[in-house]
Amino acid sequence: xxxxxxxxxxxxxxxxxxxxxxxxxxxxxxxxxxxxxxxxxxxxxxxxxxxxxxxxxxxxxxxxxxxxxxxxxxxxxxxxxxxxxxxxxxxxxxxxxxxxxxxxxxxxxxxxxxxxxxxxxxxxxxxxxxxxxxxxxxxxxxxxxxxxxxxxxxxxxxxxxxxxxxxxxxxxxxxxxxxxxxxxxxxxxxxxxxxxxxxxxxxxxxxxxxxxxxxxxxxxxxxxxxxxxxxxxxxxxxxxxxxxxxxxxxxxxxxx
Amino acid sequence: xxxxxxxxxxxxxxxxxxxxxxxxxxxxxxxxxxxxxxxxxxxxxxxxxxxxxxxxxxxxxxxxxxxxxxxxxxxxxxxxxxxxxxxxxxxxxxxxxxxxxxxxxxxxxxxxxxxxxxxxxxxxxxxxxxxxxxxxxxxxxxxxxxxxxxxxxxxxxxxxxxxxxxxxxxxxxxxxxxxxxxxxxxxxxxxxxxxxxxxxxxxxxxxxxxxxxxxxxxxxxxxxxxxxxxxxxxxxxxxxxxxxxxxxxxxxxxxx
Numbered sequence: 289x290x291x292x293x294x295x296x297x298x299x300x301x302x303x304x305x306x307x308x309x310x311x312x313x314x315x316x317x318x319x320x321x322x323x324x325x326x327x328x329x330x331x332x333x334x335x336x337x338x339x340x341x342x343x344x345x346x347x348x349x350x351x352x353x354x355x356x357x358x359x360x361x362x363x364x365x366x367x368x369x370x371x372x373x374x375x376x377x378x379x380x381x382x383x384x385x386x387x388x389x390x391x392x393x394x395x396x397x398x399x400x401x402x403x404x405x406x407x408x409x410x411x412x413x414x415x416x417x418x419x420x421x422x423x424x425x426x427x428x429x430x431x432x433x434x435x436x437x438x439x440x441x442x443x444x445x446x447x448x449x450x451x452x453x454x455x456x457x458x459x460x461x462x463x464x465x466x467x468x469x470x471x472x473x474x475x476x477x478x479x480x481x482x483x484x485x486x487x488x489x490x491x492x493x494x495x496x497x498x499x500x501x502x503x504x505x506x507x508x509x510x511x512x513x514x515x516x517x518x519x520x521x522x523x524x525x526x527x528x529x530x531x532x533x534x535x536x537x538x539x540x541x542x543x544x
Numbered sequence: 545x546x547x548x549x550x551x552x553x554x555x556x557x558x559x560x561x562x563x564x565x566x567x568x569x570x571x572x573x574x575x576x577x578x579x580x581x582x583x584x585x586x587x588x589x590x591x592x593x594x595x596x597x598x599x600x601x602x603x604x605x606x607x608x609x610x611x612x613x614x615x616x617x618x619x620x621x622x623x624x625x626x627x628x629x630x631x632x633x634x635x636x637x638x639x640x641x642x643x644x645x646x647x648x649x650x651x652x653x654x655x656x657x658x659x660x661x662x663x664x665x666x667x668x669x670x671x672x673x674x675x676x677x678x679x680x681x682x683x684x685x686x687x688x689x690x691x692x693x694x695x696x697x698x699x700x701x702x703x704x705x706x707x708x709x710x711x712x713x714x715x716x717x718x719x720x721x722x723x724x725x726x727x728x729x730x731x732x733x734x735x736x737x738x739x740x741x742x743x744x745x746x747x748x749x750x751x752x753x754x755x756x757x758x759x760x761x762x763x764x765x766x767x768x769x770x771x772x773x774x775x776x777x778x779x780x781x782x783x784x785x786x787x788x789x790x791x792x793x794x795x796x797x798x799x800x
Contacts, residue, residue, distance in 0.1 A: 376601070376760070410705070439626065443626050447757050448757060449756075500644070500700050
């Protein structure tokens with residue numbers, strides 16, 4: 289099932305994108321614990337999709353593909369590298385990424401598989417991780433690469449408003465073990481990998497993170513980006529596509 | 545004015561702790577934009593104070609006192625070091641800090657002045673920072689020091705559940721420029737400093753952080769810890785006291 293959030297008129301609501309992606313069926317309330325339909329259905333072209341979830345926190349994993357760790361100048365670490373992005377960094381499909389030109393001269397895309405948590409949980413064993421997962425979406429872990437190197441800590445470089453595009457929707461029926469992931473910049477292929485190349489797979493990451501912090505419904509875990517990261521410029525269009533989910537596209541505008 | 549959150553019976557509400565700290569006056573709804581009283585007042589001894597705010601995000605600053613930067617083995621950085629703690633790490637006064645003994649063998653206290661944001665804001669100039677500040681409280685930026693060194697990124701080491709005690713309340717009428725801050729462990733003085741020693745003062749931090757990310761009402765900025773950090777053990781009682789605010793006390797228990 290493809291769960292989206294959409295804006296129509298004054299309101300924002302959850303909806304289910306039906307087969308063929310032409311229609312969205314309005315969901316009453318939130319979709320955790322079971323989807324209930326209001327009965328209203330709209331042509332997808334007549335609504336605006338927004339970020340499919342507003343997470344209370346975004347836990348991101350660094351250097352989780354060996355080829356990306358190497359392109360950053362190091363070997364992959366033995367354990368996952370955990371950092372946080374603020375909830376204020378989230379934008380949806382089609383919403384602009386704002387380039388903070390006064391503060392950074394190098395802003396990169398990082399296409400990633402995002403895991404959306406479905407229930408409050410802590411200390412989840414890897415073999416039970418799927419019980420707490422609501423679904424999967426595409427993410428772009430946008431990064432001011434120059435600030436990342438300068439700061440040491442990554443939260444500022446990865447924490448700007450609009451630096452966490454999510455979408456276009458959450459696919460709830462998907463095996464994340466071996467999905468093709470691609471990132472294109474202005475239509476040119478820049479990243480191409482499979483999630484089977486993740487050094488720490490989705491169940492391992494859920495176990496690792498939930499051993500530290502309680503996860504809440506809607507929280508998002510970004511699983512890391514493969515090789516091929518690179519800079520974006522104002523006016524560029526970046527797309528992250530994942531097999532079985534769909535494609536998240538955003539354009540870069542100037543923030544200032 | 546001292547704004548607290550308290551639990552009584554089934555409910556949690558905001559309240560104003562009155563002069564003499566004997567009585568708490570129930571506040572209707574939330575206190576942003578003006579306090580409205582319900583008229584109900586309770587003896588403070590008959591309620592349980594909880595964390596005075598549930599922030600959407602906690603932005604923390606590293607190495608913001610020169611003597612602490614040096615005790616950690618380096619010189620203070622030219623710019624503030626920004627990292628994030630998850631909202632799930634917040635606990636209130638008197639609530640336990642849970643020592644994750646399976647994952648860490650070295651958990652430290654870090655007493656800090658916390659700034660609570662009062663209104664949605666972005667790109668706040670330092671000279672207007674006080675307009676967006678709701679008030680100040682005490683914080684303990686609890687840190688698994690061994691994981692902090694090992695990970696490089698600090699979010700896991702500082703992100704465990706219960707690793708962000710806040711309280712006992714928010715003082716809304718206070719000049720943060722030169723306040724005495726002390727941390728005691730089992731009654732023994734371990735940290736003693738004045739906020740005038742902050743390398744980047746409160747207005748500068750609000751300007752720095754809000755140039756990156758939108759701040760929301762209730763968000764918390766931790767301003768950094770002075771020298772004297774050190775380990776805690778299960779059974780220890782740690783108190784962070786700040787002149788003009790009060791004292792935040794928590795006991796350490798085993799998580800496992």
